[in-house]
Amino acid sequence: MSCSRGCTSWHRVRRSCRPCPAGSPTWHGDLRVPSNAYIESFIPFDALFPLADVVVANGGYGGVQLALHHGVPLVVAGGSEDKPAVAARVADFGVGVDLRTGRPEAAAVGQAVRRVLDEPAFRRRARELSADYQAAEPVRAVLDIIDGA
Secondary structure (H helix, E strand, C coil), X not given: CCCXXXXXXXXXHHHHCCCCCCCCCEXXXXXXXXXXXXXXXXXXXXXXXXXXXXXXXXXXXXHXXXXXXXXXXXXXXXCCCCXXXXXXXXXXXXXXXXXXXXXXXXXXXXXXXXXXXXCHHHHHHHHXXXXXXXXXXXXXXXXXXXXXX
């Protein structure tokens, strides 16, 4: 796997989470890509999320749950399907910020990320929820329900 700047090994990104050696902005189609960003066709979230300080997401249930599984707080812009409800739960549980739109302005995203990074309660609550996830025994719970039926 390689990035748009020619870095040929995904392990460099996964281990260091730093910009590629080229270090200057580049273009991907019509999109200007800053030197500290990557464009990949696929990034394994399970490898990336443990390295993250905050996850900015569209409110998809899987991405939100995986971030919380790893104890990472969120900034969520949910605009369709169940995504606004997921974003609201993120805020309700104190594990991140709900931007209350599916099409936020860049400044709003930046302010929300800064808030999540500056207020330790978001990370603390995300880690508490992660610990709850780790302690849960879903297979045992399902078997108990089946046995009781």
